[in-house]
Amino acid sequence: MSGKRILLVISGGIAAFKALELxxxxxxxxxxxxxxxxxxxxxxxxxxxxxxxxxSKVYTDLFSLTDESEMGHIQLSRAADLLVVAPATANxxxxxxxxxxxxxxxxxxxxxxxxxxxxxxxxxxxxxxxATRANMATLKQRGVHVVEPTxxxxxxxxxxxxxxxxxxxxxxxxxxxxAPGAKPLAGRHALVTSGPTHEPIxxxxxxxxxxxxxxxxxxxxxxxxxxxxxxxxxxxxSVPDPAGVTVRRVETAAQMLDxxxxxxxxxxxxxAAAVADWRVEQAATGKIKKQPGAAxxxxxxxxxxxxxxxxxxxxxxxxxxxxxxxxxTDDLMANAxxxxxxxxxxxxxxxxxxxxTGIMGGAENAVHxxxxxxIETWPRLAKDDVARRLAxxxxxxxxxxxxxxxxxxxxxxxx
Ligand SMILES: Cc1cc2nc3c(=O)[nH]c(=O)nc-3n(C[C@H](O)[C@H](O)[C@H](O)COP(=O)(O)O)c2cc1C
Numbered sequence: 001m002s003g004k005r006i007l008l009v010i011s012g013g014i015a016a017f018k019a020l021e022l023x024x025x026x027x028x029x030x031x032x033x034x035x036x037x038x039x040x041x042x043x044x045x046x047x048x049x050x051x052x053x054x055x056s057k058v059y060t061d062l063f064s065l066t067d068e069s070e071m072g073h074i075q076l077s078r079a080a081d082l083l084v085v086a087p088a089t090a091n092x093x094x095x096x097x098x099x100x101x102x103x104x105x106x107x108x109x110x111x112x113x114x115x116x117x118x119x120x121x122x123x124x125x126x127x128x129x130x131a132t133r134a135n136m137a138t139l140k141q142r143g144v145h146v147v148e149p150t151x152x153x154x155x156x157x158x159x160x161x162x163x164x165x166x167x168x169x170x171x172x173x174x175x176x177x178x179a180p181g182a183k184p185l186a187g188r189h190a191l192v193t194s195g196p197t198h199e200p201i202x203x204x205x206x207x208x209x210x211x212x213x214x215x216x217x218x219x220x221x222x223x224x225x226x227x228x229x230x231x232x233x234x235x236x237x238s239v240p241d242p243a244g245v246t247v248r249r250v251e252t253a254a255q256m257l258d259x260x261x262x263x264x265x266x267x268x269x270x271x272a273a274a275v276a277d278w279r280v281e282q283a284a285t286g287k288i289k290k291q292p293g294a295a296x297x298x299x300x301x302x303x304x305x306x307x308x309x310x311x312x313x314x315x316x317x318x319x320x321x322x323x324x325x326x327x328x329t330d331d332l333m334a335n336a337x338x339x340x341x342x343x344x345x346x347x348x349x350x351x352x353x354x355x356x357t358g359i360m361g362g363a364e365n366a367v368h369x370x371x372x373x374x375i376e377t378w379p380r381l382a383k384d385d386v387a388r389r390l391a392x393x394x395x396x397x398x399x400x401x402x403x404x405x406x407x408x409x410x411x412x413x414x415x
Pocket of ligand 1: 010011012040088089123126
C-alpha cells in the first residue's frame, strides 16, 4: 500500500467520525490520503481534524477558485489510485447510481476513471429500502466495490444491517484492491454449494445421490483463485477441501439451506450441489429392523426446501448473480430454461447426467450456460476447466474485468 494515493470521500452520516481512524490507519500503511468532505459530512467531522490526520489539504467546495487553480475537480478525481467513500450515505449512493453531480464529492465520483470502493452506513430501514437496494445493485453492476455494512445496534436505537464496517476491515479491503496483481473478484463474496445431501431414513441409512462434489469444489477453488472470498457449503464428499476457502460441512438439504442463509450477504451464489428433492417425512430414531416375513417398510417422502429458489428470492439479500445447476437425463434444455425462470436464477449451468455421459462422479463435464440472453454451449472439458471458465465468466459479468483490467492490466484469460 505504501506510496498509493487514496481519495477519501466522507459523507454526512453519524459514522463519519470513523473516517478519522481510517485516515490514521491508511497513513500508517504509507498511503497518501486526500479527503473530500461533503457539506453534511462537515456537520459530523471537521476539515481540521481530517487535515491534521491526513497531513493534506481537505477539499469541500466545488467552486473554490483556489482549489480549481491548484487542483481542479477533474484532476482531483484522477490523481488517486482509488476513490473510497466512507461512510457512504444513502444520499451519496443514490447520487452515484443516478449520475448526479451537484457538489464536489458527487462530481469527483462521476468524473473519475479510477476504481471506487464504498462503505455504506445508515439506518437499517434506509439500507433495506427498495431504493437503496436498487442503487446498490446498479453500483455493483457497474463495478463499484463494496465493503458491506455489518449488523448490530445502531445509534438510532434500531437493530439490523447498516452499521459502517470497522476501519480495519475497510483498510483491508483497500489493501486487497491495491495489491499488485489484484484479482478481478477481490472484495467479492461467493457462496458455492457442492456435493450430494444425505437424507436420513434411520440412524444408519440415508437417501443420497451420485454427486461427487468435484464440480462444485472446483468452482469454489476457481472463484478463490480470482480473488473472491468463498464460502463453500459442502454435502458429504470425499474430495479434499479447496485451499483458501471457508468450508461449512452439512448433511441434509435443510442444513444446507441454513448454512447458505447464514453465509449471506454474498455477491455471487453458485448452487452446484445435487440437493435431494425429497426427504423421509419421519426418520426413525432407532435402526429399522428387518422382521422375518414382514413387508419392507414404506417410506413416506416430503419435499425438501428449494435452496436455489429460496436464495434467489432473498429480497435485499439476494446475491447479485445467482447461478443454478440443472443435472438432467431428459429434455435438458427445456428443463434448464424452465428452471431459469421458475427459480429466478440469472444463469443455469445445464448438464446431461445420463449414465452413458459419465459426468456424474466423473472428471469431465459438458455444460450449456442458459440465461435470458440465450444458450451458450461449451465443449466437453475437465471439471477444473469448466470451473475456471465459469469463474472468469462470472468476473466478466460482474463488471470487474473492465474496471480492474483498466487499472491493473489485463486479467489472465488464457485459462
Ligand atoms: C444526526 C444525523 C445522522 C445521520 N446519519 C446518517 C447515516 O448514518 N447514514 C445516512 O445515509 N444518512 C444519515 N443522515 C442523513 C444525511 O445526513 C442526509 O441524507 C444528507 O443529505 C447526506 O448528505 P451527503 O450525502 O451529501 O453527505 C443523518 C442525519 C442526521 C441529522
